[in-house]
Amino acid sequence: MRSRFGLNRLGFRARVLVAALLPSVAIALALAVHFTSTRIADIERALIDRAMLLTASLAPASEYGLFAGNIDILQSIADASLRERDVNGLVVFDRDHVVLARAGRTRMPERSVTDGLGAPALLESTDDYHLFAAPVFSVQARPDPLFDDGVDAPAVSRLGVVVVQVSRLGSAQARRELIVSAALITAGGLLLAGLFARILSDGATAPVRALADTVRRIEQGDFSARARTGARGIMQVLEDGINRMAVTLSGARADLEQRVLDATAQLQQQKERAEQASRAKTQFVDALLHDLSQPLMAMGLDIRTLKLRLRDDESSGLLTRLERSSMKLENMRDVLLDVARLESGATQPRITDFPLGRVFESLRLTFEAQAAEKGLRFELYPTRAWCRSDPLLLERVLANLVSNALRYTAQGAVFVGVRWLGNEVLRIEVRDSGQGIPPERIDDVFDEFVRLPGTDPGSGGRGMGLGLAIVRRLCTLLGHALAVRSRPGRGSNFSVTVPRVHAFVPAQVEDELQGLRRLANRRVALIDDDPAILQSLQSLLASVGIDVVSGTSPDFVLRQLRQAGAPDFIISDYQLGDGLDGLSAVRSLRRELGEHIPALIMTGLAATRELEIELETHGIPLVAKPVRPVVLDAVIGGLLDAAEEG
Numbered sequence: 001m002r003s004r005f006g007l008n009r010l011g012f013r014a015r016v017l018v019a020a021l022l023p024s025v026a027i028a029l030a031l032a033v034h035f036t037s038t039r040i041a042d043i044e045r046a047l048i049d050r051a052m053l054l055t056a057s058l059a060p061a062s063e064y065g066l067f068a069g070n071i072d073i074l075q076s077i078a079d080a081s082l083r084e085r086d087v088n089g090l091v092v093f094d095r096d097h098v099v100l101a102r103a104g105r106t107r108m109p110e111r112s113v114t115d116g117l118g119a120p121a122l123l124e125s126t127d128d129y130h131l132f133a134a135p136v137f138s139v140q141a142r143p144d145p146l147f148d149d150g151v152d153a154p155a156v157s158r159l160g161v162v163v164v165q166v167s168r169l170g171s172a173q174a175r176r177e178l179i180v181s182a183a184l185i186t187a188g189g190l191l192l193a194g195l196f197a198r199i200l201s202d203g204a205t206a207p208v209r210a211l212a213d214t215v216r217r218i219e220q221g222d223f224s225a226r227a228r229t230g231a232r233g234i235m236q237v238l239e240d241g242i243n244r245m246a247v248t249l250s251g252a253r254a255d256l257e258q259r260v261l262d263a264t265a266q267l268q269q270q271k272e273r274a275e276q277a278s279r280a281k282t283q284f285v286d287a288l289l290h291d292l293s294q295p296l297m298a299m300g301l302d303i304r305t306l307k308l309r310l311r312d313d314e315s316s317g318l319l320t321r322l323e324r325s326s327m328k329l330e331n332m333r334d335v336l337l338d339v340a341r342l343e344s345g346a347t348q349p350r351i352t353d354f355p356l357g358r359v360f361e362s363l364r365l366t367f368e369a370q371a372a373e374k375g376l377r378f379e380l381y382p383t384r385a386w387c388r389s390d391p392l393l394l395e396r397v398l399a400n401l402v403s404n405a406l407r408y409t410a411q412g413a414v415f416v417g418v419r420w421l422g423n424e425v426l427r428i429e430v431r432d433s434g435q436g437i438p439p440e441r442i443d444d445v446f447d448e449f450v451r452l453p454g455t456d457p458g459s460g461g462r463g464m465g466l467g468l469a470i471v472r473r474l475c476t477l478l479g480h481a482l483a484v485r486s487r488p489g490r491g492s493n494f495s496v497t498v499p500r501v502h503a504f505v506p507a508q509v510e511d512e513l514q515g516l517r518r519l520a521n522r523r524v525a526l527i528d529d530d531p532a533i534l535q536s537l538q539s540l541l542a543s544v545g546i547d548v549v550s551g552t553s554p555d556f557v558l559r560q561l562r563q564a565g566a567p568d569f570i571i572s573d574y575q576l577g578d579g580l581d582g583l584s585a586v587r588s589l590r591r592e593l594g595e596h597i598p599a600l601i602m603t604g605l606a607a608t609r610e611l612e613i614e615l616e617t618h619g620i621p622l623v624a625k626p627v628r629p630v631v632l633d634a635v636i637g638g639l640l641d642a643a644e645e646g
Contacts, residue, residue: 024193032186040175047086048122051132051166054084056120058162059134062092066159067138071100078103081164088129088167092136094160106165107131114161123163130166207235214242223250295532299326299626305539320369348612349390349478353501356385356418356428359395363416367402376406377413385418386503387426389478394498397474400467401430401494409434412491426500431493437486445484446472513544513629515637520545525567527557527585528602529577537571540629552576554585561593569636570599574611574622586620598639602627 058081065073074092078101081090089104097111109123109131120134138157207229217225223246227239303323310319360380371378387394398416405414412433419427437445446468475482475496486492524541528534529552538548549564551557553576561567570589572582582601590597601615604625612622621635 021194021197024197025190028186028189028193032182036179036182039178043171043174043178047166047168047171048130051086051130051164052120052122054081054087054166055132055134055162055164058090058164059120059136062136062162063138063159066092066094066100066136069100074101075103077101086167086170088165090165091163092160093163095158100160104165106163109133109163114163117161125168127168127172129168132164132166134162134164136160136162207239211235211238211242214246218242218246218249221253223247223253299536302536302539305536305543308540308543349393351388351390353386353388354391355503356383356387356426359391359398360416362395363398363402366399367406371406371414374406374409375411376409378406379413379415381415381417383418384503385420385426386501387498388501389480389498393474393478394480394496397471397478397480397496398428398430400471401496404467405430405432405434405492405494408432409491420500421497424500425497427495427497429493429495431491433491436488436490437484437492438488439486442484442486446482513633515633515635515640516541516544516546516629518637518640519569521547522568523547523549523564523566524569524571525557525561525589526550526571527554527576527582528552528573529575530573533573553578554580554588557585558589558592561589566593567597569639570597572599572601574601574603574605583615583618583620587618596643598636598643600635600639 058077061077062074064070065077078090078092081087082104087104089102089106091099091106091108092101093099097114099108107124107129113123114133114135117133117135120132122130123133124131136159138159210229211227214225214227225246227242229235229239299322303319303326307316307319307323310316360383364378364380368378402414402416409432414433415429415431417429417431419429421427471494472482481497483495483497484492485495519541524546526534526538526541526548527550528537531552534550534552538550541548547564549557549560549567551560554572567589570586572585574582576582576585582603586599586601590599600621600623602623602625603611605611615622621639623631623635
């Protein structure tokens with residue numbers, strides 16, 4: 001409940017102080033006002049009485065002078081009156097209102113006022129003075145009753161009037177002094193009352209404040225705090241209750257802390273086991289991916305080399321089928337690599353502006369034959385739109401969506417196209433005529449290892465259930481909106497929204513493997529501890545006219561280069577065995593043969609983000625195995641461009 005006087009805003013101690021001080025203040029002020037006003041009235045009354053007595057005494061003293069017409073006597077009386085305290089002046093005039101004597105300053109009253117006077121009276125009062133007047137009568141000797149029988153009383157005659165003006169300045173000064181004295185006395189009394197009230201309030205509130213301080217310390221976690229007020233009665237009961245509460249809370253906290261310590265120890269053990277399992281899993285995945293990457297890369301490079309050498313139709317068809325099978329294996333390996341990199345945080349987007357047509361063309365080359373094998377129509381609508389994203393990660397998103405569409409479509413078609421939504425936004429759509437997704441499973445399809453029933457076995461199996469999970473993670477990483485619409489039995493439509501940018505004309509690519517061909521008739525140092533990959537990559541480079549100096553160890557390659565001369569480019573695997581790594585190999589070659597030699601490093605590891613950051617400080621890009629020839633060509637071309645500009 002709120003107080004009408006705002007006391008709720010005051011603390012407990014202040015309220016007690018106010019309660020103790022307020023009556024004293026009220027009584028002191030009332031007494032000061034009463035006695036001061038009474039004393040002021042007494043001073044004023046004393047002035048009037050004294051002036052009235054003086055006026056009354058001057059009237060008979062002036063009788064003789066008025067009767068005899070002796071002006072000197074009257075003037076001496078007037079001058080003598082000025083010696084009286086507070087007298088401003090005196091005037092004596094006769095019955096005809098003729099002034100006979102005057103002293104000081106005196107205001108003359110009207111004749112009509114003085115003619116009717118029968119006794120001394122106060123005629124006028126202002127802030128500065130009082131004006132008094134007394135009639136002067138001539139009285140003959142009264143007859144003695146013992147000796148003057150039958151004699152009449154003498155007649156009384158009016159001789160004149162005495163007027164006295166008294167100043168009020170003295171009484172005003174006395175009033176001011178009285179008010180100041182009263183104020184000082186009252187203030188002193190109030191000060192003493194305040195000190196006494198403070199002592200009383202401190203004594204009354206000290207136990208309460210001690211209890212409040214104990215409660216505050218307990219609230220802050222100090223359960224060893226105990227209240228010791230020395231109070232009696234209800235305060236003693238409250239003190240005992242607070243102390244018992246502190247003991248109970250202290251025991252509860254100790255029990256809770258022990259339980260937390262036990263739970264923390266268990267969690268720490270579980271965390272260590274989980275970290276150990278995660279490290280073991282990471283090591284296993286790294287080893288698995290590395291072992292998969294080596295033969296896959298060698299196979300891809302060999303197939304590419306054979307395609308460059310064998311141009312007849314029969315060989316080209318056989319190599320195309322082999323390349324397709326190799327790409328399927330690489331896609332499965334890429335799925336595992338994507339999951340491992342996303343979980344470890346190694347995948348980081350590199351945003352740039354690029355034409356969507358380039359991504360669409362890569363999708364056509366990758367999936368056109370697979371769609372034809374299933375008897376499906378695979379259409380990519382041509383587009384000249386440009387977008388802003390990471391081209392490799394966006395291609396991975398669309399490749400997973402297309403692969404998923406082909407897997408779950410038994411007949412009909414798969415379409416890939418782009419719509420301009422306005423506001424500089426593009427929506428890339430992958431639409432199929434497959435089995436569709438039940439409404440209750442729409443949100444589930446993006447979870448890991450979720451596979452819908454009804455897959456056509458001819459599509460290569462049901463997959464691992466990771467494709468759409470990777471799509472969602474990559475879209476989140478890129479900041480692209482992902483949506484799906486589906487009707488069971490009619491098909492599905494997956495869409496990805498990307499920012500649209502204005503196109504610019506890129507440099508025209510004249511021939512295939514243009515970046516590698518720029519190293520024709522130039523020397524390249526090649527280091528890889530896998531002889532199969534070393535041979536395959538050496539064959540690819542040699543097929544475009546590159547002088548390759550290769551070996552499985554940095555020391556062997558360095559000895560060869562000392563005789564052949566410094567290379568124009570360095571290609572090295574990261575894991576070289578015997579505790580060696582690709583960065584150390586590149587740095588040793590650069591240190592002896594030239595610090596500015598362009599270089600790239602290949603790896604089959606999954607968690608590569610920290611490695612990428614370390615290599616970037618040395619200007620060395622990291623390429624994931626298995627390295628496709630087109631990727632190798634693009635990276636080498638970019639490094640050569642940067643070297644020429646530098």
